[in-house]
Amino acid sequence: MTQPASDKVILDPRFAPPFPQGALNVLRNPQLRKNVAHAIDVIQSKRGKLVAEKTDWQELRSAASALRAHVLENLDAYLEEFEARCTAAGGEVHWAADAAQARQIILGLLRQEGAREVIKIKTMTSAEIQLNPFLEAHGVKTYETDLAEIILQLGEQEPSHIVVPALHVNRAQVREIFARRMGLENLSDDPQALTAAARTYLRQKFLTIPTAISGANFLVAETGSVAIVESEGNGRMCLTLPRAMITLAGIEKVLPRFGDLELMLQLLARSATGERMNPYTSLWTGVTPGDGPQRFHVVLLDNGRSAMLRRPVERQTLRCIRCAACMNACPVYRQTGGHAYGSVYPGPIGAILTPQLMHLQHAQTLPYASSLCGACYEVCPVKINIPQVLLELRAQVTNQERHQAARFLDPMYLGLRIANFLFARAGRFHLAQRFGRIGIRLFTRRDGWIHSLPSIGAKWTQTRDLRGFPRQTFHEWWAARDKEAK
C-alpha cells in the first residue's frame, strides 16, 4: 500500500508541515479518525468513572501540583541529591545538555557494552531525541518491547499518542502488520491471537539481548530510585533479564521523597488509562548483586528544559507527568489525532511543550492548534494551565512575526491592527460599522445571508454562512430610544 508523499507522517518539528496542513491530511482519513475517536472515548469514559469515585480528587490535584511546582523551584538540589544517591547505589549518572549529546552518551555506553542490539521499554523521551534512527544508523539494532511500540516499529509508523501510541491503528491493521512482518499468514485478528504472536516475538528478544534502554516515569531524589509504570509487564522483563540498563530521563522527572510516589501514582493511573492502579510498577535503585542488570546508567536530559524553567508562566509545562489526559479530553485532538502536531508530543501538552523544546524556532503554529476550550486544564492532574501557556506562546509568536515584512499584508495581522485602531475610539468603531454595513451588501444575498466572502472571510464561508449585517446597531437603537424618551 503506497501513500502519496504529502501523507507521510513527520514527527520532527523542523520538517513537519504546519498544524493546519498536518490536520487536513488526517481529516480526509475517516478510518484514522474513527480509530482515534473510538480509542479516546473508551479511555475517557473509564477515566471519568474512576475520577468520580475519588471524593478527594481536587485535593489530590492541588497536592500534586504544589509538589511538582516545589520540585521545579528546587530542581538543582533534587537532581544533585538524586545523582549522589544513585551513584552510591552503584549507578552511574550522565548529564546531557541536548539531544545530540544524549544520543552520543547512549551510543558510547552501548559500544562499551559491545551491544549490536538493544531492547527498549517504551519511552517518549527517546523518541524526543530521535534515538532509534540514530542508533540504527550507527549499527545498533533497536527492538521496542511495548506492544503498541512493536506495532508501530514493525508497521513503520509513527506514534500518535504518548500513552497509547498506536491508538490510531485498529485490530485489523495490527493483524496485517504482524502477519506480514512475523510471517504468520494465518494469524487471526482476535486480540488473544495477536498478543500471543507478540509474546512469541518478544520472548526471543528478551532471552537473547542483554542490553536495555528505558525511560523513567519518576526519579526519586531521596533514594536514587527510578520508577516505571506500565500495563504489560514487558518493561519488567527488560528490568530483570538484561545485564546492562540505560535509563534516559528528562531532568524534570524527579520527585523529592519515595513517599511522594503514593500521591503521583494515584493520579497517574487514573488519568492515563482509567485504572485504579497500573498493572506493573517497577522500582529499582542502582545495582543489586545477583539480581537484575549489573551495570546501570542514567542519562539526565535537559534539551531546552532549563530554558523553560527560567520563564515564570511556561515553567508549569515541566510539571507534566505525561498521563495524556489532556489529549484524551481535547476536542481538537479528537478530530486530528496525534500526527497532525508534527511532534512526538501531540495534543494540548504537545502544543505547549514542542515549541518550547524547539526554542520557538519551529512549530509556531502549534500554540494556535487549540480553541482554548479549557478541557485540558480541567483534567490535568498537576493543574497545568495549558490555555494560559498557549496564550503566552501566542504572544511570543506574534511578537516574532509582526515585524516581518511578509506579515504586513497578511489579512489576519492587517485585520487585527485595523481592529485595534478602531476599538481605540468609539467614533472610529461606529464609522467602520456604518461603512462595513454598506460594503457587506455586495456579498449579501437576497435571503439576507452571506454565503461567500473573499480573503480570510472565505475560511469562514467555506463551511458556514453568515447572517447579513442588521440595519441598525445596538448603540444606534439605544440612542434613538433615548431620544424618544426625552
Added chain:
Amino acid sequence: MRVSLFITCYNDTLYPETGRAVVRLLERLGVQLDFHPRQTCCGQMHANTGFRGEAFSQAKRFVQLYRDTETVVIPSSSCVAMIRDQYPGLFEELGNETLRNDFAALAPRVFELSEFLIDRLGVEDVGSYFPHRVVYHASCHGVRALHLGDRPYRLLAKVRALDLATLPNVERCCGFGGTFSVKNAEVSSAMMAAKLQDVVSTGAEYCTALDNSCLMHLGGAMHRQYAAMKTIHLAQILAATEESPVEALA
C-alpha cells in the same frame, strides 16, 4: 438597581436583537439600565491571537470607562472570562498600580447575564413564555471559565411552555474558538460537524447559548445545511412573553 450594559463589539454590530432583549428583560425586572456610548471591545480577540499590547489597550479602556459603575452586565460569557481570567495578567505585565487597583475594585461588579439574574437579582422565574423545543449549548467559557453550572438550566426550567432537550456531550467545544475558526478553519469545521450532529439529534427547534459567538458558528452551519433548527441567544428566550413574543425583537 442601576446597571450598565456592556453589549460587546460583535453583539452591537451583528446581534443587536440580543441587546434589545437584555434591555427588555432587565427593565421588566425593575433594573435601571445605562449604556456607555463610548464602549467598544473587551480585547479578547487580540489577546487570544497573541496581540498582547493591543489587548492591553482595550482592557485598560474598559476599566477606565467602567470603574465608577455600580454594576456591569455582559451578555457574553467569553468576554466576561476575558475580563476575569486575562485582565489580571495583562495589568500585572503592562499596567500600573492605579489600573490594578481600579480593576480589583471593579472585577467583582462585572457579571455575565445568567450570573446577574441568579446571583445578584436572585430570580429564576423571569416571567417568560417560549412555546418551543430548545436545546442549550453550554459554551466552554461559561462552563470552565465562569463555572456557570446549572444557572442557565434553572432559568430555562422556569420558562413557560418551553420543552428543554438534553444535549449529548454537552461540555464538548463546538469548535468556534475566535480566530481559531479561520486560522484552523478545517479542524474548526470538523469539530462543528460533530457538535451539530449532537445538537440536531435532539430534535429541538432552537439551539440557545449565552454566547452569540458559538451561535454564529453553529447557526451559520445550520443555515448552510438547511437544518431544521435556528440559533437564539438565551436573553431573547428570557425576554419573550405571551403578549410580546420573540419576533417582536427581531
